[in-house]
Amino acid sequence: MRYTYDYPRPAVTADVVVFTIRGGELCVLLIRRGKAPFKGSWALPGGFVDLNESLHRAAARELEEETHLSGLVLEQLGAFGEPGRDPRGHTVSVAYYTFLAAARPVSAGDDAAAIDWHAVRALPKMAFDHAEIVAIALERLRHRLSDPAKSPIEIVPPRFTLTELQLVHEAVHGRQLDKRNFRAKLQGLVEPVAAARKLGRHRPAQLYRFTNAPDESARKPTTKRTRASKRVR
Amino acid sequence: MRYTYDYPRPAVTADVVVFTIRGGELCVLLIRRGKAPFKGSWALPGGFVDLNESLHRAAARELEEETHLSGLVLEQLGAFGEPGRDPRGHTVSVAYYTFLAAARPVSAGDDAAAIDWHAVRALPKMAFDHAEIVAIALERLRHRLSDPAKSPIEIVPPRFTLTELQLVHEAVHGRQLDKRNFRAKLQGLVEPVAAARKLGRHRPAQLYRFTNAPDESARKPTTKRTRASKRVR
Protein backbone atom coordinates (compact mmCIF):
# COMPACT_ATOMS: atom_id res chain seq x y z
CA MET A 1 0.00 0.00 0.00
CA ARG A 2 1.14 3.52 -0.73
CA TYR A 3 0.23 6.82 0.78
CA THR A 4 -0.27 9.98 -1.18
CA TYR A 5 -0.40 13.63 -0.16
CA ASP A 6 -1.01 16.90 -1.94
CA TYR A 7 2.34 18.24 -0.82
CA PRO A 8 5.62 16.45 -0.21
CA ARG A 9 6.36 15.77 3.45
CA PRO A 10 9.55 15.33 5.38
CA ALA A 11 9.74 12.05 7.26
CA VAL A 12 9.69 12.16 11.05
CA THR A 13 11.92 10.05 13.26
CA ALA A 14 12.56 9.82 16.98
CA ASP A 15 16.02 9.15 18.38
CA VAL A 16 17.10 8.56 21.94
CA VAL A 17 20.30 9.41 23.76
CA VAL A 18 20.69 7.03 26.70
CA PHE A 19 23.38 7.98 29.16
CA THR A 20 24.81 5.84 31.91
CA ILE A 21 27.91 5.48 34.00
CA ARG A 22 30.27 2.63 33.40
CA GLY A 23 33.56 2.41 35.20
CA GLY A 24 33.31 6.02 36.33
CA GLU A 25 32.88 7.20 32.77
CA LEU A 26 29.80 8.76 31.30
CA CYS A 27 28.67 6.61 28.39
CA VAL A 28 26.10 6.69 25.61
CA LEU A 29 24.28 3.74 24.15
CA LEU A 30 24.83 3.33 20.42
CA ILE A 31 23.76 0.74 17.93
CA ARG A 32 25.64 -0.39 14.91
CA ARG A 33 23.32 0.06 11.98
CA GLY A 34 22.34 -3.12 10.20
CA LYS A 35 21.13 -1.52 7.01
CA ALA A 36 21.59 1.44 4.75
CA PRO A 37 22.10 4.27 4.98
CA PHE A 38 25.22 4.32 7.12
CA LYS A 39 25.15 0.54 7.34
CA GLY A 40 27.84 -0.50 9.78
CA SER A 41 28.08 2.93 11.38
CA TRP A 42 27.29 3.71 14.97
CA ALA A 43 24.09 5.61 15.53
CA LEU A 44 21.56 6.51 18.17
CA PRO A 45 18.71 4.09 18.63
CA GLY A 46 15.63 5.45 16.92
CA GLY A 47 13.41 5.21 13.92
CA PHE A 48 10.36 6.46 12.13
CA VAL A 49 7.38 7.84 13.94
CA ASP A 50 4.21 6.02 13.00
CA LEU A 51 1.14 7.88 11.98
CA ASN A 52 -0.98 8.80 14.98
CA GLU A 53 1.76 7.82 17.34
CA SER A 54 2.99 10.44 19.78
CA LEU A 55 6.63 11.46 19.54
CA HIS A 56 7.28 10.26 23.04
CA ARG A 57 5.77 6.88 22.37
CA ALA A 58 7.67 6.51 19.14
CA ALA A 59 10.92 7.19 20.94
CA ALA A 60 10.12 4.66 23.64
CA ARG A 61 9.03 2.06 21.12
CA GLU A 62 12.08 2.40 18.93
CA LEU A 63 14.32 2.29 21.95
CA GLU A 64 12.74 -0.91 23.11
CA GLU A 65 12.79 -2.51 19.68
CA GLU A 66 16.46 -1.86 19.18
CA THR A 67 17.90 -2.15 22.66
CA HIS A 68 15.25 -3.97 24.72
CA LEU A 69 15.24 -1.13 27.21
CA SER A 70 11.81 -0.15 28.40
CA GLY A 71 10.22 1.93 31.08
CA LEU A 72 12.73 4.75 30.93
CA VAL A 73 11.78 8.32 31.61
CA LEU A 74 12.47 10.17 28.39
CA GLU A 75 12.82 13.91 28.09
CA GLN A 76 12.61 15.74 24.84
CA LEU A 77 15.78 17.39 23.65
CA GLY A 78 14.58 19.08 20.50
CA ALA A 79 13.96 18.66 16.81
CA PHE A 80 16.68 18.40 14.21
CA GLY A 81 15.60 19.01 10.67
CA GLU A 82 18.38 20.28 8.48
CA PRO A 83 17.79 19.07 4.97
CA GLY A 84 20.64 16.80 4.05
CA ARG A 85 21.05 15.22 7.45
CA ASP A 86 19.60 12.00 6.05
CA PRO A 87 20.68 10.87 2.58
CA ARG A 88 17.34 9.16 2.03
CA GLY A 89 15.61 12.51 1.94
CA HIS A 90 14.47 15.25 4.22
CA THR A 91 13.94 13.80 7.68
CA VAL A 92 13.08 15.60 10.87
CA SER A 93 14.34 13.87 13.96
CA VAL A 94 12.89 14.56 17.37
CA ALA A 95 15.53 13.64 19.92
CA TYR A 96 14.99 12.45 23.47
CA TYR A 97 17.43 11.75 26.22
CA THR A 98 17.49 9.87 29.46
CA PHE A 99 19.83 8.63 32.08
CA LEU A 100 20.01 5.01 32.99
CA ALA A 101 20.55 4.53 36.66
CA ALA A 102 21.65 1.02 37.34
CA ALA A 103 23.23 -1.26 34.84
CA ARG A 104 20.43 -2.78 32.79
CA PRO A 105 20.79 -5.55 30.29
CA VAL A 106 20.77 -4.34 26.72
CA SER A 107 20.84 -6.46 23.63
CA ALA A 108 20.65 -5.75 19.96
CA GLY A 109 17.24 -6.15 18.40
CA ASP A 110 15.58 -5.25 15.16
CA ASP A 111 17.91 -3.80 12.62
CA ALA A 112 20.67 -3.15 15.07
CA ALA A 113 23.63 -5.30 14.14
CA ALA A 114 25.29 -4.62 17.45
CA ILE A 115 24.87 -2.44 20.46
CA ASP A 116 27.33 -1.01 22.90
CA TRP A 117 28.16 1.69 25.39
CA HIS A 118 30.64 4.33 24.32
CA ALA A 119 32.39 6.79 26.60
CA VAL A 120 31.39 10.32 25.70
CA ARG A 121 35.05 11.26 25.81
CA ALA A 122 35.81 8.88 22.97
CA LEU A 123 32.87 8.60 20.67
CA PRO A 124 33.19 6.89 17.33
CA LYS A 125 32.18 8.48 14.07
CA MET A 126 28.43 8.49 14.01
CA ALA A 127 25.73 8.35 11.36
CA PHE A 128 23.58 11.32 10.37
CA ASP A 129 24.05 14.31 12.67
CA HIS A 130 24.00 12.11 15.73
CA ALA A 131 27.29 13.42 17.03
CA GLU A 132 25.75 16.85 17.26
CA ILE A 133 22.67 15.48 18.98
CA VAL A 134 24.78 13.73 21.59
CA ALA A 135 26.77 16.88 22.21
CA ILE A 136 23.61 18.86 22.84
CA ALA A 137 22.19 16.13 25.02
CA LEU A 138 25.34 16.15 27.11
CA GLU A 139 25.10 19.85 27.59
CA ARG A 140 21.51 19.49 28.72
CA LEU A 141 22.30 16.68 31.09
CA ARG A 142 25.08 18.67 32.70
CA HIS A 143 22.89 21.68 33.01
CA ARG A 144 20.18 19.64 34.56
CA LEU A 145 22.52 18.11 37.11
CA SER A 146 24.07 21.41 38.06
CA ASP A 147 22.43 21.03 41.44
CA PRO A 148 22.52 17.74 43.33
CA ALA A 149 18.99 18.51 44.40
CA LYS A 150 17.58 17.95 40.96
CA SER A 151 17.33 14.22 40.81
CA PRO A 152 16.40 14.06 37.22
CA ILE A 153 15.15 11.28 35.15
CA GLU A 154 16.29 8.27 37.04
CA ILE A 155 19.78 9.05 38.11
CA VAL A 156 20.02 6.24 40.53
CA PRO A 157 18.13 3.12 41.45
CA PRO A 158 15.41 3.54 44.06
CA ARG A 159 17.87 2.74 46.83
CA PHE A 160 21.36 4.11 46.67
CA THR A 161 24.27 5.19 48.77
CA LEU A 162 25.29 8.79 48.85
CA THR A 163 28.63 7.91 47.40
CA GLU A 164 26.94 6.30 44.43
CA LEU A 165 24.89 9.40 43.85
CA GLN A 166 27.95 11.55 44.09
CA LEU A 167 29.83 9.40 41.62
CA VAL A 168 27.04 9.90 39.13
CA HIS A 169 27.28 13.64 39.46
CA GLU A 170 31.02 13.54 39.17
CA ALA A 171 30.93 11.44 36.06
CA VAL A 172 28.38 13.71 34.43
CA HIS A 173 30.27 16.86 35.23
CA GLY A 174 33.64 15.40 34.63
CA ARG A 175 35.11 16.79 37.83
CA GLN A 176 35.28 15.87 41.47
CA LEU A 177 32.98 17.22 44.11
CA ASP A 178 33.42 17.73 47.81
CA LYS A 179 31.75 15.03 49.83
CA ARG A 180 30.52 17.21 52.65
CA ASN A 181 29.21 19.98 50.45
CA PHE A 182 27.47 17.48 48.27
CA ARG A 183 25.74 15.90 51.19
CA ALA A 184 24.78 19.20 52.70
CA LYS A 185 22.79 20.06 49.61
CA LEU A 186 20.78 16.90 49.88
CA GLN A 187 19.21 18.07 53.12
CA GLY A 188 15.56 17.13 53.08
CA LEU A 189 15.76 15.55 49.67
CA VAL A 190 16.85 12.09 50.65
CA GLU A 191 16.02 9.91 53.59
CA PRO A 192 17.78 6.83 54.87
CA VAL A 193 16.08 3.49 54.51
CA ALA A 194 16.53 0.64 56.93
CA ALA A 195 19.30 -1.08 55.07
CA ALA A 196 22.93 -0.75 54.31
CA ARG A 197 25.14 -1.96 51.56
CA LYS A 198 28.26 -3.92 52.30
CA LEU A 199 30.81 -3.88 49.58
CA GLY A 200 34.31 -4.53 50.75
CA ARG A 201 36.17 -5.13 53.94
CA HIS A 202 35.16 -1.74 55.26
CA ARG A 203 32.32 0.08 56.84
CA PRO A 204 29.01 -0.51 55.03
CA ALA A 205 27.20 2.44 53.51
CA GLN A 206 23.77 3.62 54.48
CA LEU A 207 21.15 3.31 51.76
CA TYR A 208 18.91 6.25 50.93
CA ARG A 209 15.96 7.05 48.76
CA PHE A 210 14.58 10.29 47.46
CA THR A 211 11.89 11.83 49.56
CA ASN A 212 8.89 11.38 47.34
CA ALA A 213 7.18 14.56 48.41
CA PRO A 214 8.90 17.36 46.59
CA ASP A 215 5.98 19.50 47.67
CA GLU A 216 6.82 20.14 51.25
CA SER A 217 9.96 18.20 51.97
CA ALA A 218 11.93 19.87 49.25
CA ARG A 219 11.06 23.13 50.87
CA LYS A 220 14.28 22.95 52.78
CA PRO A 221 13.44 24.77 55.95
CA THR A 222 16.97 26.10 56.07
CA THR A 223 16.95 25.13 59.69
CA LYS A 224 20.62 24.56 59.24
CA ARG A 225 22.51 27.49 60.54
CA THR A 226 19.89 29.98 61.50
CA ARG A 227 22.67 32.33 62.18
CA ALA A 228 20.98 35.25 63.79
CA SER A 229 17.35 36.07 63.36
CA LYS A 230 14.76 37.39 61.01
CA ARG A 231 15.29 40.71 59.43
CA VAL A 232 13.28 43.35 61.21
CA ARG A 233 14.18 46.89 60.23
CA MET B 1 0.79 16.73 -8.52
CA ARG B 2 0.67 14.23 -5.70
CA TYR B 3 3.35 12.69 -3.59
CA THR B 4 3.41 9.08 -2.54
CA TYR B 5 5.33 7.23 0.14
CA ASP B 6 5.59 3.63 1.26
CA TYR B 7 4.50 4.53 4.75
CA PRO B 8 2.12 7.20 5.97
CA ARG B 9 3.80 10.31 7.32
CA PRO B 10 2.75 12.88 9.84
CA ALA B 11 2.83 16.42 8.51
CA VAL B 12 5.39 18.82 9.94
CA THR B 13 4.66 22.42 10.82
CA ALA B 14 6.60 25.23 12.44
CA ASP B 15 4.97 27.72 14.78
CA VAL B 16 6.39 30.82 16.39
CA VAL B 17 5.69 32.48 19.71
CA VAL B 18 6.62 36.15 19.47
CA PHE B 19 6.71 37.99 22.76
CA THR B 20 6.91 41.69 23.27
CA ILE B 21 6.07 44.35 25.81
CA ARG B 22 3.18 46.68 25.27
CA GLY B 23 2.11 49.10 27.90
CA GLY B 24 4.15 47.30 30.51
CA GLU B 25 2.41 44.01 29.76
CA LEU B 26 4.02 40.98 28.25
CA CYS B 27 2.19 40.14 25.05
CA VAL B 28 2.11 37.43 22.41
CA LEU B 29 1.46 37.89 18.74
CA LEU B 30 -1.52 35.88 17.48
CA ILE B 31 -3.24 35.65 14.16
CA ARG B 32 -6.88 35.04 13.53
CA ARG B 33 -7.07 32.08 11.24
CA GLY B 34 -8.56 32.74 7.84
CA LYS B 35 -9.34 29.15 6.96
CA ALA B 36 -10.26 25.80 8.40
CA PRO B 37 -9.55 24.18 10.69
CA PHE B 38 -10.25 26.58 13.53
CA LYS B 39 -11.24 29.29 11.08
CA GLY B 40 -11.77 32.47 13.03
CA SER B 41 -9.83 31.24 16.05
CA TRP B 42 -6.68 32.84 17.34
CA ALA B 43 -3.52 30.85 16.72
CA LEU B 44 0.22 31.18 16.60
CA PRO B 45 1.72 32.20 13.30
CA GLY B 46 3.10 29.16 11.56
CA GLY B 47 2.56 26.63 8.85
CA PHE B 48 3.82 23.63 7.00
CA VAL B 49 7.49 22.92 6.62
CA ASP B 50 8.45 22.53 2.99
CA LEU B 51 10.46 19.61 1.80
CA ASN B 52 14.18 20.28 2.09
CA GLU B 53 13.57 23.38 4.13
CA SER B 54 15.17 23.59 7.55
CA LEU B 55 12.85 23.91 10.52
CA HIS B 56 14.34 27.22 11.44
CA ARG B 57 13.86 28.62 7.99
CA ALA B 58 10.32 27.36 7.81
CA ALA B 59 9.51 29.11 11.06
CA ALA B 60 11.04 32.35 9.85
CA ARG B 61 9.30 32.11 6.51
CA GLU B 62 5.87 31.44 7.94
CA LEU B 63 6.31 34.22 10.43
CA GLU B 64 7.15 36.66 7.71
CA GLU B 65 4.35 35.50 5.43
CA GLU B 66 1.72 35.90 8.09
CA THR B 67 2.97 38.85 10.09
CA HIS B 68 5.56 40.59 7.92
CA LEU B 69 8.11 40.30 10.68
CA SER B 70 11.54 39.27 9.52
CA GLY B 71 15.05 39.10 10.80
CA LEU B 72 14.11 37.90 14.27
CA VAL B 73 16.34 35.60 16.26
CA LEU B 74 14.31 32.45 16.75
CA GLU B 75 15.06 29.82 19.34
CA GLN B 76 13.63 26.37 19.23
CA LEU B 77 11.20 25.50 21.97
CA GLY B 78 10.48 21.88 21.17
CA ALA B 79 8.35 19.53 19.12
CA PHE B 80 4.69 18.88 19.79
CA GLY B 81 3.32 15.77 18.22
CA GLU B 82 0.37 14.36 20.07
CA PRO B 83 -1.93 12.69 17.60
CA GLY B 84 -5.19 14.56 17.65
CA ARG B 85 -3.73 18.00 18.13
CA ASP B 86 -4.70 18.80 14.53
CA PRO B 87 -8.09 17.66 13.23
CA ARG B 88 -6.70 17.37 9.69
CA GLY B 89 -4.52 14.48 10.72
CA HIS B 90 -1.38 13.75 12.61
CA THR B 91 0.79 16.84 12.58
CA VAL B 92 4.06 17.43 14.36
CA SER B 93 4.68 21.06 15.18
CA VAL B 94 8.13 22.37 15.93
CA ALA B 95 7.73 25.51 17.97
CA TYR B 96 10.07 28.48 18.12
CA TYR B 97 10.00 31.56 20.27
CA THR B 98 11.50 34.97 20.24
CA PHE B 99 11.26 38.31 21.90
CA LEU B 100 10.63 41.44 19.98
CA ALA B 101 12.58 44.33 21.31
CA ALA B 102 11.22 47.52 19.96
CA ALA B 103 7.78 47.98 18.59
CA ARG B 104 7.81 46.78 15.02
CA PRO B 105 5.02 47.13 12.52
CA VAL B 106 3.05 43.96 12.03
CA SER B 107 0.26 43.41 9.56
CA ALA B 108 -1.81 40.44 8.58
CA GLY B 109 -0.67 38.57 5.52
CA ASP B 110 -1.39 35.30 3.83
CA ASP B 111 -4.24 33.39 5.38
CA ALA B 112 -4.25 35.47 8.51
CA ALA B 113 -7.56 37.26 8.69
CA ALA B 114 -6.27 39.49 11.42
CA ILE B 115 -3.32 39.85 13.69
CA ASP B 116 -2.95 41.28 17.13
CA TRP B 117 -1.01 41.35 20.36
CA HIS B 118 -2.57 39.65 23.36
CA ALA B 119 -1.48 40.05 26.95
CA VAL B 120 -0.29 36.73 28.30
CA ARG B 121 -2.43 37.35 31.36
CA ALA B 122 -5.57 37.36 29.26
CA LEU B 123 -5.17 35.06 26.33
CA PRO B 124 -8.13 34.12 24.19
CA LYS B 125 -9.09 30.56 23.40
CA MET B 126 -6.58 29.30 20.92
CA ALA B 127 -6.53 26.78 18.10
CA PHE B 128 -4.79 23.42 18.27
CA ASP B 129 -2.63 23.04 21.39
CA HIS B 130 -1.28 26.54 21.00
CA ALA B 131 -2.27 27.57 24.50
CA GLU B 132 0.03 24.88 25.84
CA ILE B 133 2.82 25.95 23.54
CA VAL B 134 2.54 29.54 24.71
CA ALA B 135 2.59 28.44 28.33
CA ILE B 136 5.78 26.49 27.79
CA ALA B 137 7.35 29.33 25.85
CA LEU B 138 6.56 31.71 28.67
CA GLU B 139 8.21 29.39 31.15
CA ARG B 140 11.28 29.24 28.97
CA LEU B 141 11.44 32.98 28.50
CA ARG B 142 11.21 33.59 32.23
CA HIS B 143 13.84 31.00 32.92
CA ARG B 144 16.09 32.54 30.37
CA LEU B 145 15.69 36.00 31.83
CA SER B 146 16.22 34.87 35.39
CA ASP B 147 19.48 36.77 35.31
CA PRO B 148 19.72 40.23 33.81
CA ALA B 149 23.07 39.19 32.44
CA LYS B 150 21.53 36.87 29.91
CA SER B 151 20.51 39.22 27.20
CA PRO B 152 18.67 36.70 25.19
CA ILE B 153 17.35 36.84 21.75
CA GLU B 154 16.91 40.51 21.16
CA ILE B 155 15.49 41.85 24.33
CA VAL B 156 16.12 45.41 23.45
CA PRO B 157 17.15 47.41 20.44
CA PRO B 158 20.88 47.81 19.86
CA ARG B 159 20.91 51.00 21.91
CA PHE B 160 18.84 51.22 25.03
CA THR B 161 18.61 52.89 28.38
CA LEU B 162 19.02 50.85 31.51
CA THR B 163 15.52 51.72 32.57
CA GLU B 164 14.16 50.31 29.33
CA LEU B 165 16.06 47.11 29.90
CA GLN B 166 14.77 46.87 33.43
CA LEU B 167 11.19 47.41 32.31
CA VAL B 168 11.55 44.48 29.97
CA HIS B 169 12.70 42.23 32.76
CA GLU B 170 9.95 43.43 35.03
CA ALA B 171 7.29 42.76 32.44
CA VAL B 172 8.60 39.28 31.74
CA HIS B 173 8.77 38.33 35.37
CA GLY B 174 5.66 40.14 36.34
CA ARG B 175 7.22 41.85 39.34
CA GLN B 176 9.28 44.89 40.13
CA LEU B 177 13.01 44.86 40.49
CA ASP B 178 15.41 47.04 42.40
CA LYS B 179 17.13 49.57 40.22
CA ARG B 180 20.51 49.44 41.90
CA ASN B 181 20.69 45.67 42.16
CA PHE B 182 19.65 45.35 38.58
CA ARG B 183 22.35 47.68 37.42
CA ALA B 184 24.98 46.07 39.58
CA LYS B 185 24.46 42.80 37.78
CA LEU B 186 25.10 44.38 34.45
CA GLN B 187 28.71 45.09 35.36
CA GLY B 188 30.88 44.42 32.36
CA LEU B 189 27.95 43.38 30.23
CA VAL B 190 26.90 46.74 28.94
CA GLU B 191 28.83 49.80 27.97
CA PRO B 192 27.65 53.35 27.47
CA VAL B 193 27.58 54.77 23.99
CA ALA B 194 28.09 58.40 23.21
CA ALA B 195 24.48 59.38 23.19
CA ALA B 196 21.59 59.99 25.47
CA ARG B 197 17.87 59.85 25.10
CA LYS B 198 15.70 62.74 26.07
CA LEU B 199 12.13 61.90 26.75
CA GLY B 200 10.38 64.39 28.93
CA ARG B 201 11.16 67.48 30.85
CA HIS B 202 13.67 65.67 33.00
CA ARG B 203 17.19 64.40 32.98
CA PRO B 204 18.05 62.46 29.83
CA ALA B 205 19.11 58.82 30.08
CA GLN B 206 22.43 57.43 29.01
CA LEU B 207 22.23 54.95 26.16
CA TYR B 208 24.02 51.62 26.39
CA ARG B 209 24.75 48.64 24.27
CA PHE B 210 25.72 45.10 25.14
CA THR B 211 29.41 44.41 25.21
CA ASN B 212 29.79 42.15 22.24
CA ALA B 213 32.57 40.09 23.74
CA PRO B 214 30.95 37.71 26.19
CA ASP B 215 34.25 35.85 26.24
CA GLU B 216 36.34 38.04 28.45
CA SER B 217 34.17 40.96 29.33
CA ALA B 218 31.50 38.79 30.84
CA ARG B 219 34.12 37.47 33.15
CA LYS B 220 33.07 40.00 35.70
CA PRO B 221 36.21 40.61 37.71
CA THR B 222 34.12 41.12 40.83
CA THR B 223 36.31 44.06 41.62
CA LYS B 224 33.43 45.44 43.54
CA ARG B 225 33.89 44.98 47.21
CA THR B 226 37.11 43.12 47.56
CA ARG B 227 36.21 42.72 51.14
CA ALA B 228 39.39 41.41 52.62
CA SER B 229 41.99 39.57 50.64
CA LYS B 230 42.80 36.40 48.84
CA ARG B 231 42.51 33.19 50.69
CA VAL B 232 45.91 32.17 52.02
CA ARG B 233 45.74 29.49 54.65
Next chain:
DNA sequence: CCAAAAGTGTTGGTTTTACACCCATGG
Protein backbone atom coordinates in the same frame (compact mmCIF):
# COMPACT_ATOMS: atom_id res chain seq x y z
C1' DC C 1 12.12 76.32 41.90
C1' DC C 2 9.48 72.29 40.97
C1' DA C 3 8.37 67.93 38.93
C1' DA C 4 10.19 63.87 37.03
C1' DA C 5 13.14 60.38 35.99
C1' DA C 6 18.38 59.28 36.19
C1' DG C 7 21.87 57.85 38.71
C1' DT C 8 24.66 55.88 42.53
C1' DG C 9 26.84 52.45 47.71
C1' DT C 10 26.48 50.07 51.84
C1' DT C 11 25.13 46.53 54.86
C1' DG C 12 23.12 42.36 56.87
C1' DG C 13 21.92 37.90 55.70
C1' DT C 14 22.39 33.71 53.02
C1' DT C 15 24.79 30.61 50.21
C1' DT C 16 28.82 28.56 48.57
C1' DT C 17 33.23 26.80 48.94
C1' DA C 18 37.42 24.97 50.89
C1' DC C 19 39.18 22.04 54.11
C1' DA C 20 40.70 17.23 57.82
C1' DC C 21 39.69 14.03 60.89
C1' DC C 22 37.44 9.99 63.26
C1' DC C 23 34.40 5.71 62.46
C1' DA C 24 32.99 1.07 61.35
C1' DT C 25 34.01 -3.08 59.16
C1' DG C 26 36.45 -7.41 57.26
C1' DG C 27 40.36 -9.67 56.71
Next chain:
DNA sequence: CCATGGGTGTAAAACCAACACTTTTGG
Protein backbone atom coordinates in the same frame (compact mmCIF):
# COMPACT_ATOMS: atom_id res chain seq x y z
C1' DC D 1 45.70 -3.83 63.82
C1' DC D 2 45.36 -2.07 59.46
C1' DA D 3 43.47 -0.89 55.12
C1' DT D 4 39.43 0.91 53.11
C1' DG D 5 35.71 3.69 52.20
C1' DG D 6 31.83 5.98 55.37
C1' DG D 7 30.64 9.70 57.76
C1' DT D 8 30.69 14.47 59.86
C1' DG D 9 31.35 20.63 61.05
C1' DT D 10 33.34 25.20 60.57
C1' DA D 11 35.02 29.54 58.82
C1' DA D 12 36.10 32.72 54.91
C1' DA D 13 34.43 34.41 50.72
C1' DA D 14 31.04 35.35 47.45
C1' DC D 15 26.57 36.52 46.51
C1' DC D 16 21.99 38.50 47.15
C1' DA D 17 18.39 41.65 48.72
C1' DA D 18 16.94 45.64 50.98
C1' DC D 19 17.34 50.24 51.45
C1' DA D 20 17.30 56.65 50.17
C1' DC D 21 19.21 60.31 48.61
C1' DT D 22 21.39 63.55 45.06
C1' DT D 23 21.58 64.98 40.09
C1' DT D 24 20.06 66.76 35.81
C1' DT D 25 16.87 68.56 32.93
C1' DG D 26 12.57 71.25 30.96
C1' DG D 27 9.05 74.01 31.94
